[in-house]
Amino acid sequence: xxxxxxxxxxxxxxxxxxxxxxxxxxxxxxxxxxxxxxxxxxxxxxxxxxxxxxxxxxxxxxxxxxxxxxxxxxxxxxxxxxxxxxxxxxxxxxxxxxxxxxxxxxxxxxxxxxxxxxxxxxxxxxxxxxxxxxxxxxxxxxxxxxxxxxxxxxxxxxxxxxxxxxxxxxxxxxxxxxxxxxxxxxxxxxxxxxxxxxxxxxxxxxxxxxxxxxxxxxxxxxxxxxxxxxxxxxxxxxxxxxxxxxxxxxxxxxxxxxxxxxxxxxxxxxxxxxxxxxxxxxxxxxxxxxxxxxxxxxxxxxxxxxxxxxx
Amino acid sequence: xxxxxxxxxxxxxxxxxxxxxxxxxxxxxxxxxxxxxxxxxxxxxxxxxxxxxxxxxxxxxxxxxxxxxxxxxxxxxxxxxxxxxxxxxxxxxxxxxxxxxxxxxxxxxxxxxxxxxxxxxxxxxxxxxxxxxxxxxxxxxxxxxxxxxxxxxxxxxxxxxxxxxxxxxxxxxxxxxxxxxxxxxxxxxxxxxxxxxxxxxxxxxxxxxxxxxxxxxxxxxxxxxxxxxxxxxxxxxxxxxxxxxxxxxxxxxxxxxxxxxxxxxxxxxxxxxxxxxxxxxxxxxxxxxxxxxxxxxxxxxxxxxxxxxxx
Numbered sequence: 238x239x240x241x242x243x244x245x246x247x248x249x250x251x252x253x254x255x256x257x258x259x260x261x262x263x264x265x266x267x268x269x270x271x272x273x274x275x276x277x278x279x280x281x282x283x284x285x286x287x288x289x290x291x292x293x294x295x296x297x298x299x300x301x302x303x304x305x306x307x308x309x310x311x312x313x314x315x316x317x318x319x320x321x322x323x324x325x326x327x328x329x330x331x332x333x334x335x336x337x338x339x340x341x342x343x344x345x346x347x348x349x350x351x352x353x354x355x356x357x358x359x360x361x362x363x364x365x366x367x368x369x370x371x372x373x374x375x376x377x378x379x380x381x382x383x384x385x386x387x388x389x390x391x392x393x394x395x396x397x398x399x400x401x402x403x404x405x406x407x408x409x410x411x412x413x414x415x416x417x418x419x420x421x422x423x424x425x426x427x428x429x430x431x432x433x434x435x436x437x438x439x440x441x442x443x444x445x446x447x448x449x450x451x452x453x454x455x456x457x458x459x460x461x462x463x464x465x466x467x468x469x470x471x472x473x474x475x476x477x478x479x480x481x482x483x484x485x486x487x488x489x490x491x492x493x494x495x496x497x498x499x500x501x502x503x504x505x506x507x508x509x510x511x512x513x514x515x516x517x518x519x520x521x522x523x524x525x526x527x528x529x530x531x532x533x534x535x536x537x538x539x540x541x542x543x544x545x546x547x548x
Numbered sequence: 549x550x551x552x553x554x555x556x557x558x559x560x561x562x563x564x565x566x567x568x569x570x571x572x573x574x575x576x577x578x579x580x581x582x583x584x585x586x587x588x589x590x591x592x593x594x595x596x597x598x599x600x601x602x603x604x605x606x607x608x609x610x611x612x613x614x615x616x617x618x619x620x621x622x623x624x625x626x627x628x629x630x631x632x633x634x635x636x637x638x639x640x641x642x643x644x645x646x647x648x649x650x651x652x653x654x655x656x657x658x659x660x661x662x663x664x665x666x667x668x669x670x671x672x673x674x675x676x677x678x679x680x681x682x683x684x685x686x687x688x689x690x691x692x693x694x695x696x697x698x699x700x701x702x703x704x705x706x707x708x709x710x711x712x713x714x715x716x717x718x719x720x721x722x723x724x725x726x727x728x729x730x731x732x733x734x735x736x737x738x739x740x741x742x743x744x745x746x747x748x749x750x751x752x753x754x755x756x757x758x759x760x761x762x763x764x765x766x767x768x769x770x771x772x773x774x775x776x777x778x779x780x781x782x783x784x785x786x787x788x789x790x791x792x793x794x795x796x797x798x799x800x801x802x803x804x805x806x807x808x809x810x811x812x813x814x815x816x817x818x819x820x821x822x823x824x825x826x827x828x829x830x831x832x833x834x835x836x837x838x839x840x841x842x843x844x845x846x847x848x849x850x851x852x853x854x855x856x857x858x859x
Contacts, residue, residue, distance in 0.1 A: 386849055386850075386851055387850075388850060391849075391850045391851035392851045419849075420842075420846060420849075421849045421851065422811075423807075423808055423810075423811020423812055424770045424808065424811070424812055425811060425812040425813060426811065449842065450842060450846045451804070451807060451842045451843055451846050451848075451849070452766060452801065452804040452807075452808075452841060452842030452843065453766060453804070453807075453808050453811070453842075455763060455764060455766065455767040456766040456767045456769065456770045456808055458767065459735045459767045459770045459771060460770060463774075479846075484845050484846075485842065485845050485846035486842055486845070486846075490763065493762070493763040493764070496734075496762060496763075496764075497734055497735065497763075497764050497767055499734075500733075500734020500735070500736060500737065500764070501734055501735055501736040502736060530763060531731075531760065531761060531762045531763030531764075531796065531797055532762055532763065534795050534796050534797075535731065535761045535762050535790075535795075535796035535797075537762075538697055538702075538730075538731075538732045538762070539697075539698075539699060539702045540697055540702035540703045540732065
């Protein structure tokens with residue numbers, strides 16, 4: 238029985254949001270098309286933050302419109318607030334990723350609101366979506382940043398993570414993302430927290446979003462897989478990172494995570510043989526950025542075989 | 549109940565053996581002393597291969613003699629054959645690391661012998677040691693390279709790994725090391741193989757030796773911990789690597805592995821706050837080498853606390 242693991246590319250959002258150089262729309266689309274062709278089924282293509290805050294996403298409308306033409310692709314975007322959700326709805330994105338931080342200090346620094354205010358905004362978005370006919374309604378995803386610790390506050394309560402996950406699910410989240418935004422998680426905490434969140438939110442799917450800041454990204458992914466998680470965010474070449482840790486690695490590397498899942502017998506649907514060309518293309522467009530990841534350097538093992546569903 | 553995980557530094561052997569530049573004895577000793585001071589309890593300080601084959605280890609005698617003066621340190625060395633074991637015995641090393649490859653092709657390429665011949669050599673070494681009084685007898689460690697795949701032969705039989713581990717234990721190994729020499733292992737195979745080897749060799753301790761060539765080093769360490777392994781080889785800054793994969797990462801990173809174990813509640817005894825200074829010192833001595841590892845770049849989390857035994 239081959240199980241699927243869904244790896245969602247978030248490099249165009251989490252990777253590009255901290256990069257100063259504006260990546261041309263054509264390059265973004267070449268990246269999206271290439272990953273789609275390689276079998277990536279869900280891509281977070283942009284963030285609906287105002288362009289004056291992050292000019293990188295000034296072309297959000299064009300990127301979304303062009304991405305929606307790719308057959309079978311789930312097109313998602315980060316929506317910072319109700320206004321972002323309205324924009325996403327107008328454009329017809331498939332999935333909206335709303336994020337709040339478990340840590341008050343981080344939420345305040347990130348979106349200048351209390352966690353309570355962020356929750357209320359989430360409820361307003363869920364309420365707005367409730368009136369839309371089901372076949373047109375985007376998937377609403379509720380994300381919990383700093384679920385394993387916070388660069389501002391340090392420890393984060395695991396009880397609070399579980400409580401907030403439940404509150405998001407009750408408020409109408411179709412999916413929960415539990416995120417180690419700052420790279421503080423270890424495998425033991427990951428297994429504990431994901432088991433509790435999975436049990437708490439019932440049938441709502443739970444995804445893991447890990448950063449590799451302290452090298453434990455894939456180790457944490459093993460722990461999450463052991464806890465039953467089958468949805469992961471990742472970025473090509475590990476793009477992304479933390480403005481507070483210069484030179485540190487960014488998100489978990491899409492291709493390394495996919496390779497790991499395949500060694501464990503999970504099917505990702507991603508053709509890893511197409512990755513080197515995509516990496517080269519993105520690296521050429523981002524000469525200032527260091528691409529992380531081991532598969533991209535060492536290549537696939539001699540005995541590598543992609544996992545295919547027998548169905 | 550805090551459990552110990554023993555991380556053995558093998559950078560002075562596995563790291564330095566592929567480096568062209570000869571590292572001065574003083575630098576090696578400064579590195580060994582600094583790691584000993586930081587709480588590393590076992591260091592593989594050299595290899596007893598002939599200096600004409602690897603000039604890096606021409607100072608093996610001096611390095612061993614000086615390392616033996618460090619209180620509480622277990623001084624180990626790689627012994628390629630009976631002659632190496634005799635040298636190690638004369639010098640009084642605490643532990644001898646003998647290695648053979650599970651893959652015939654790799655063993656032939658590496659030591660120009662069949663696996664059967666390597667096994668017979670191991671038996672001769674064990675026999676030689678048997679006559680030495682127990683309190684003077686070095687620990688004999690039998691290592692299995694290419695246990696998870698081979699760059700020459702591809703797949704490696706898990707049955708054969710278990711069989712060879714048993715043969716080494718029966719022949720007199722005080723410890724077994726199962727090694728992913730080329731970075732082909734994934735967490736599922738790791739958990740499977742270590743569980744089987746641990747069951748097969750009974751009371752003989754089993755260590756894991758992982759390379760991070762394809763980024764899965766720490767993920768594999770989680771799987772090995774889950775299987776019950778508490779002994780790991782690692783190298784400072786992930787030094788080492790594979791001559792066949794230029795630019796690829798080397799061994800699992802000592803400090804990142806120690807950090808991960810501590811996040812899981814294991815005590816390593818290593819004071820991670822001392823690592824940056826040691827990394828800087830070694831990096832200055834090896835300007836051509838890239839130091840890997842995330843903790844060395846991102847630093848420890850704000851809420852990091854070392855795990856201490858309550859006893």
